Amino acid sequence: MNNLPELPNQIQERSSTNSLGAKSPLLSKLYDLPISHKTSLIPWFSFAGLLVVLGAGGIILSGSLKNQLFDRAESRLNIKSQIIDILLADKSDLEKASVLEQAITAFTDNQSYSAIYLYQNDGELVLASSTENIDGQVNSNIALPNNEIIDLAVASNGSTVEQIEQVNGIKYVLAAKTLLNDTGKPMGVLIHGSSLSPINSLIKSSFLAQSLLSVVILISIIYLSKILGIAIAEPIQTLQKVAQDFADGNLKARAVVRTSDEVGLLGTTFNILADSIEINESRLKQDAERSRILKEIALEISEATDVSGIIQIVIESSKNVLNADRVIYHRFDDNFQGKIIAEAVDDKFPSALNAEIDDPCFAEGYAEKYQQGAVKAISNIYQAGLNECHLKMLEPFEVIASLITPIVINDKLTGLLIAHQCSEPRSWQQDEIDLFSQIASQTSTAIERVELLEIQKQSENKERAAKENLQRRALELLMEVDPVSRGDLTVQVKVKEDEIGTIGDSYNATIESLRKLVAQVQISAFQVSSTTSDKDISIQELSTGALAQTEEINNALIRIKGITDSIQAVASNAKSAEAAVLRAAETVKAGDDAMTQTVEGFQEIRDTVAETAKKVKRLGESSQKISKVVNVISNFADQTNLLALNASIEAAHAGEEGRGFAVVADEVRSLARQSAEATAEIEALVAEIQAETNEVVAAMESGTEQVVAGTKLVDRTRNSLIQIADVSQEINQLVGGIAIATVEQSQNSEVVTQTMMQVAAISNKTATEAGEVSASFKDLLIVAQELQNSVAKFKVS
Numbered sequence: 001m002n003n004l005p006e007l008p009n010q011i012q013e014r015s016s017t018n019s020l021g022a023k024s025p026l027l028s029k030l031y032d033l034p035i036s037h038k039t040s041l042i043p044w045f046s047f048a049g050l051l052v053v054l055g056a057g058g059i060i061l062s063g064s065l066k067n068q069l070f071d072r073a074e075s076r077l078n079i080k081s082q083i084i085d086i087l088l089a090d091k092s093d094l095e096k097a098s099v100l101e102q103a104i105t106a107f108t109d110n111q112s113y114s115a116i117y118l119y120q121n122d123g124e125l126v127l128a129s130s131t132e133n134i135d136g137q138v139n140s141n142i143a144l145p146n147n148e149i150i151d152l153a154v155a156s157n158g159s160t161v162e163q164i165e166q167v168n169g170i171k172y173v174l175a176a177k178t179l180l181n182d183t184g185k186p187m188g189v190l191i192h193g194s195s196l197s198p199i200n201s202l203i204k205s206s207f208l209a210q211s212l213l214s215v216v217i218l219i220s221i222i223y224l225s226k227i228l229g230i231a232i233a234e235p236i237q238t239l240q241k242v243a244q245d246f247a248d249g250n251l252k253a254r255a256v257v258r259t260s261d262e263v264g265l266l267g268t269t270f271n272i273l274a275d276s277i278e279i280n281e282s283r284l285k286q287d288a289e290r291s292r293i294l295k296e297i298a299l300e301i302s303e304a305t306d307v308s309g310i311i312q313i314v315i316e317s318s319k320n321v322l323n324a325d326r327v328i329y330h331r332f333d334d335n336f337q338g339k340i341i342a343e344a345v346d347d348k349f350p351s352a353l354n355a356e357i358d359d360p361c362f363a364e365g366y367a368e369k370y371q372q373g374a375v376k377a378i379s380n381i382y383q384a385g386l387n388e389c390h391l392k393m394l395e396p397f398e399v400i401a402s403l404i405t406p407i408v409i410n411d412k413l414t415g416l417l418i419a420h421q422c423s424e425p426r427s428w429q430q431d432e433i434d435l436f437s438q439i440a441s442q443t444s445t446a447i448e449r450v451e452l453l454e455i456q457k458q459s460e461n462k463e464r465a466a467k468e469n470l471q472r473r474a475l476e477l478l479m480e481v482d483p484v485s486r487g488d489l490t491v492q493v494k495v496k497e498d499e500i501g502t503i504g505d506s507y508n509a510t511i512e513s514l515r516k517l518v519a520q521v522q523i524s525a526f527q528v529s530s531t532t533s534d535k536d537i538s539i540q541e542l543s544t545g546a547l548a549q550t551e552e553i554n555n556a557l558i559r560i561k562g563i564t565d566s567i568q569a570v571a572s573n574a575k576s577a578e579a580a581v582l583r584a585a586e587t588v589k590a591g592d593d594a595m596t597q598t599v600e601g602f603q604e605i606r607d608t609v610a611e612t613a614k615k616v617k618r619l620g621e622s623s624q625k626i627s628k629v630v631n632v633i634s635n636f637a638d639q640t641n642l643l644a645l646n647a648s649i650e651a652a653h654a655g656e657e658g659r660g661f662a663v664v665a666d667e668v669r670s671l672a673r674q675s676a677e678a679t680a681e682i683e684a685l686v687a688e689i690q691a692e693t694n695e696v697v698a699a700m701e702s703g704t705e706q707v708v709a710g711t712k713l714v715d716r717t718r719n720s721l722i723q724i725a726d727v728s729q730e731i732n733q734l735v736g737g738i739a740i741a742t743v744e745q746s747q748n749s750e751v752v753t754q755t756m757m758q759v760a761a762i763s764n765k766t767a768t769e770a771g772e773v774s775a776s777f778k779d780l781l782i783v784a785q786e787l788q789n790s791v792a793k794f795k796v797s
Helices: 008-020 025-032 035-087 093-106 148-155 197-247 262-303 307-322 367-371 388-397 430-480 482-486 499-791
Strands: 112-119 125-134 137-140 161-167 170-180 186-195 326-332 338-345 376-378 401-409 412-421
Touching: 035 161, 035 170, 035 186, 035 197, 112 170, 125 186, 148 161, 148 170, 148 186, 197 262, 262 307, 262 430, 307 326, 307 338, 307 412, 307 430, 338 412, 367 401, 367 412, 401 430, 412 430, 430 482, 430 499
Parallel strands: none
Antiparallel strands: 112 125, 112 186, 125 137, 161 170, 170 186, 326 338, 326 412, 376 401, 401 412
């Protein structure tokens, strides 16, 4: 019997799908591969990683070598530039060209290229000399294929530029810089190049070595991966076969665990799971058998129609299911005194049917526990600690072991369902206890159902008898009240002590009330007829008065409308005055704001003038310091002039040898004289600045005083505007009060007008309704006469 609903392949496929989730299709295919295929991919992934590492290493090596070659070319170029600068010192233009050609040839080492381009008179750069040395073979006058690096060198303004370029079929790392003459102007471009051939050879050698090493590593990885794949795949495949065997229904299949790694732990886990599944399978079978038995018992007791039949079915079924020697039903009365009313027992054991059990201790010691659903299993009564009284009650029936379950109906303990083992002690199993408890529960439900059906049947019988009696009494009542339908209100119903008697009493009260009502209606109909005739004239007079009242109200409405128009004109003028006052207040406020801004402007001017005065004073102080410095310079010039004069005298004494020094001394003396003249001009200019500074300071102080006076004048003007604004505010409030009052009067007049109009409408309506009432009184008179004729048919006395 196989209770596993899914095959391992299905579980594996579903688990793979759930774990991958949103992974790419490539990863999904990789995860779905068998273990053996996955282990075979390990060397190829390792080899791919190795290739990536070797490729990255080759790229890094190539870049590093090229950087070294660039540094070398730049270094050689700088050395050549320094040597050329030394060689060209104190050389004529003709000598420089020869020197440059010799230097280029002499300082070109193996695997390198050197060239120099010089400016011609027309400003064009032309190849002056070049040398290429490849493995001892020297080639001269080889020009560059293009002038790109030359243009970069000229644009760099003396800095070194670098570039890879192919010259004469060979790639070089070129470095170039401009050559400057004695005046600092460019006279040409110096170029040095190092060949890339040595680097390419080194890279090729390195690549071959790495390739050989990669092949050796790949072979090693394939061999080791094969061994590792076998070590990983074989235990997993073995475990998979065992799992498949288990899934096919062999619940005894178990994995052989030889290792303690993850696969060994997986095998151990599988064995534990298999044990659990086997145990659960057995329990499921037992549960299925128990469910079948309970179903059969439930089917049998559902067909029973009385309590005794249910109990007999239960005890016989329980005896067969439990294979017990005896099963009894022990029923209790209200005092928990018991009697065995049903029994199923083997013939070789004594019968306990109709035995009465008097146990005074049961109510106190056991009743509450059993009522709460407790089940008691005793494997041996002589070892269960029972008192002597209980043993004496059980010994006549040869009981050795017992299983006791309560029968609880409507939360009340009504009996016990007991299984006895009389042949030998018995250890009751838990599944037997559970089964017996479920049988007792079904018994309680079935008995409760039968009792409810019996109660329902009795209630239906009582309800049927009551219904028949009620129908008979209702017919008698209808016959007694039949004369009422013919107008005889003097009939009285006979009252009895039952439901219909209550209805009869209500009929008598209703007929009495109806008799009084008919008598009152007769009287009222006569009165209505008389009153209608008398009041018809009064209603006509009321209609005439209402029409006259309406005319007077319309005249009053015309006069009130004229008053309302006058009040609205006054309100309009008050609003215009209020608007004018508001505009005046806004103008005053604008003037106040302008005065505030003027005061603030004056304050800023005063601050600015004060700050400017401070700066001008500091300017005067600075000019004084300049004057002092000029005096010092003037003294220096006088001393210099004196020293230069002394130097000229000493140079004249020295004769021909001091002539050059005398010329210098004359120049110094001339310079000292010019310095003295310039110092005098500066001193005069400083004096003029000081005088003008003092005048500016005086003017600014005067301006500050005027600003202060202007500020005070503006403050006074602002106070006047504030007073005007206050007066305007008071006027505005007064005008606003007038406007509000006129508006209220206008509204009141409108309310009065509306009220008068409503009164006029009411008067019109009153006149109309008076006519309608007059017509209604005529109709009422006709109805009253008809009512008198109708109630005259009733017999009330």
